[in-house]
Amino acid sequence: MSKEITSRLQDYAQWYNDLVIKGGLADYSAVRGCMVIKPYGFTLWENMRDQLDRMFKDTGHVNAYFPLFVPKSLFEAEEKNAEGFAKECAIVTHYRLKSDPDNKGKLIVDPEAKLEEELVVRPTSEAIIWSTYKTWIQSYRDLPLLINQWANVVRWEMRTRLFLRTTEFLWQEGHTAHATAQEAIEETTRMLDVYADFAENWMALPVIKGVKTASERFAGAIDTYCIEAMMQDGKALQAGTSHFLGQNFAKAFDVQFLNKENKQEYVWATSWGVSTRLIGALVMAHSDDDGLIIPPKIAPFQVVIVPIHKGEEQKAVIDAKVKTLVQELKLAGIRVKYDDNDNNRPGWKFAEYEKKGVPVRIAIGARDIENNTVEIARRDTKEKVSVGMDDLPLRIINLLQQIQQDMFDKAKAYRDEHITPANTWDEFVRLLNEKGGFISAHWDGTDETEEKIKEQTKATIRCIPLNGEAEEGKCILTGQPSKKRVLFAQAY
RNA sequence: CGGGAGGUAGUUCAGCCCGGUAGAAUACGUGGUUUGGGACCACGGGGUCGCAGGUUCGAAUCCUGUCCUCCCGACCA
Numbered sequence A: 001m002s003k004e005i006t007s008r009l010q011d012y013a014q015w016y017n018d019l020v021i022k023g024g025l026a027d028y029s030a031v032r033g034c035m036v037i038k039p040y041g042f043t044l045w046e047n048m049r050d051q052l053d054r055m056f057k058d059t060g061h062v063n064a065y066f067p068l069f070v071p072k073s074l075f076e077a078e079e080k081n082a083e084g085f086a087k088e089c090a091i092v093t094h095y096r097l098k099s100d101p102d103n104k105g106k107l108i109v110d111p112e113a114k115l116e117e118e119l120v121v122r123p124t125s126e127a128i129i130w131s132t133y134k135t136w137i138q139s140y141r142d143l144p145l146l147i148n149q150w151a152n153v154v155r156w157e158m159r160t161r162l163f164l165r166t167t168e169f170l171w172q173e174g175h176t177a178h179a180t181a182q183e184a185i186e187e188t189t190r191m192l193d194v195y196a197d198f199a200e201n202w203m204a205l206p207v208i209k210g211v212k213t214a215s216e217r218f219a220g221a222i223d224t225y226c227i228e229a230m231m232q233d234g235k236a237l238q239a240g241t242s243h244f245l246g247q248n249f250a251k252a253f254d255v256q257f258l259n260k261e262n263k264q265e266y267v268w269a270t271s272w273g274v275s276t277r278l279i280g281a282l283v284m285a286h287s288d289d290d291g292l293i294i295p296p297k298i299a300p301f302q303v304v305i306v307p308i309h310k311g312e313e314q315k316a317v318i319d320a321k322v323k324t325l326v327q328e329l330k331l332a333g334i335r336v337k338y339d340d341n342d343n344n345r346p347g348w349k350f351a352e353y354e355k356k357g358v359p360v361r362i363a364i365g366a367r368d369i370e371n372n373t374v375e376i377a378r379r380d381t382k383e384k385v386s387v388g389m390d391d392l393p394l395r396i397i398n399l400l401q402q403i404q405q406d407m408f409d410k411a412k413a414y415r416d417e418h419i420t421p422a423n424t425w426d427e428f429v430r431l432l433n434e435k436g437g438f439i440s441a442h443w444d445g446t447d448e449t450e451e452k453i454k455e456q457t458k459a460t461i462r463c464i465p466l467n468g469e470a471e472e473g474k475c476i477l478t479g480q481p482s483k484k485r486v487l488f489a490q491a492y
Numbered sequence B: 001c002g003g004g005a006g007g008u009a010g011u012u013c014a015g016c017c018c019g020g021u022a023g024a025a026u027a028c029g030u031g032g033u034u035u036g037g038g039a040c041c042a043c044g045g046g047g048u049c050g051c052a053g054g055u056u057c058g059a060a061u062c063c064u065g066u067c068c069u070c071c072c073g074a075c076c077a
Helices: A012-022 A039-058 A079-086 A126-136 A181-201 A248-252 A277-286 A311-331 A346-356 A366-371 A392-417 A425-434 A447-457
Strands: A026-028 A035-037 A069-071 A091-094 A097-099 A107-109 A114-121 A145-154 A168-178 A208-211 A223-230 A236-246 A256-258 A264-266 A268-275 A303-308 A336-338 A360-365 A373-378 A384-388 A419-421 A438-442 A460-465 A470-474 A481-489
Touching: A012 A026, A012 A277, A035 A039, A039 A145, A039 A168, A039 A181, A039 A277, A069 A126, A079 A126, A079 A248, A126 A145, A126 A168, A126 A248, A168 A181, A181 A208, A181 A223, A181 A236, A181 A268, A223 A277, A223 A392, A223 A460, A223 A481, A236 A248, A236 A277, A248 A268, A268 A277, A277 A392, A303 A311, A303 A346, A311 A336, A311 A360, A311 A366, A311 A392, A346 A360, A360 A366, A360 A392, A366 A373, A373 A392, A392 A419, A425 A438, A425 A447, A438 A470, A447 A460
Parallel strands: A303 A336, A303 A360, A419 A438
Antiparallel strands: A026 A035, A069 A114, A091 A114, A097 A107, A145 A168, A168 A268, A208 A223, A208 A460, A223 A236, A236 A268, A256 A264, A360 A373, A373 A384, A438 A481, A460 A481, A470 A481
16 A cells, blocks of 8 residues: 555545556646646657647647637627637736836836736637638638647636646647538547547547437537546546537638538537646546556556665666667567666665656666566566566566556456446436446437436436437336437546 | 645645744665665755735735635536
């Protein structure tokens, strides 16, 4: 048991905070609701970002960058979108400070420097991007337009949590324009598939693909598709969204193209995004009371090597051996760190790297040199084995793959155990209180019922699963007929 | 915005009630002994006690004001 980390059982929220802070991912900052992403956390993000970026490019997208600021008049053009985000916008009203005449050394906002038109700090970029697309799109030959941007956005949330909900966060947002609704819908689901692929195969995070109900839909979208993940406390977390925007933004920004028949048509749009929130999902899905557990494919370090030696002579022998090993491992494409820092003893390092979630630890001491072995320890299972040094890279590659797979299987088993059908209201309430997780239940399809259920249980409809089968049933609350089960859960 | 906790060394905190030379642990630096699960000894550097007023011979401590952060809830990715 770690000396520093609160156990999940004792205080789940504190456990999460401890992991983020003490695992070295991020720090609180001087700015309310904003965090500093530390190098270890940022390397993790870079690894995730780089892989997602490859996947976007493999599906035909290119990157661009649009401004941080959105003139208010553009922001309000798409009414629903503007309304949805209005109450969480930061707004720039002035462009200059000046010395405070009454308070030496202090600055005040210069009232002379008020902007003619306020600038909204983007909470999302549809407005600025679609105002630009208007000038880029004339003909069906300009379509599809498949653009992604990596950016920061600001949403002035009332309550923030490290990674899960910060005032400023990093994300990517894809914004595409298409000639037909069909194409746009295909794009929407294609990107949902990319997200699910990434979550499952890179983050070892099993997700459920689904579509949001009207009340949970992105402001300005026709349909919002999502991937939903399950955390260890039985609460759901939305890990990514892909929106079919119809012609809403094209109409708001008057983006038309000439089709093959020489007729003007509004273009069809999608947008899709994932954010640094994924890191929160990763932390909460996999880690334990000793610290983070990071899946090998995206771990900043996949392997850490710790030397154990008595005296400088032994150290020199170990150093020489490790130097070769590191070279071999790097050549095999493994991200490896050799920690020969003399300040800390091996035991301290073991605990430290467990806290940081490094998937594999290799310990090498005099005993190993003598026997031509190393000790390999897995972070996820804590298993330790002593193995021969020969073929180490291959062995490590296989082990990393195994860990990646085992982490996914474990998370999936947990997730699957926490999808429970409920057929009566009593059962529904009892499951939510006693077990948590996703509750699969019938719903009559109305906003009112959804809202009532939320008021009474705090559970919301996370999604209507895409793979759900048609089934006649009765709404859990109203008894009205329903044709398909939906997934309820309390969510982050 | 409501409720709670808090701001003193890099970090975690004690000291405040009852005013009188700013402390501990840990981290850091140097030297030495160590190293198979969070080592130890010696010496050393480091703090305008969140900020601004006030009371007082004297304020980290008492009073007033103010700023900020974290946690819980309502809002949300």
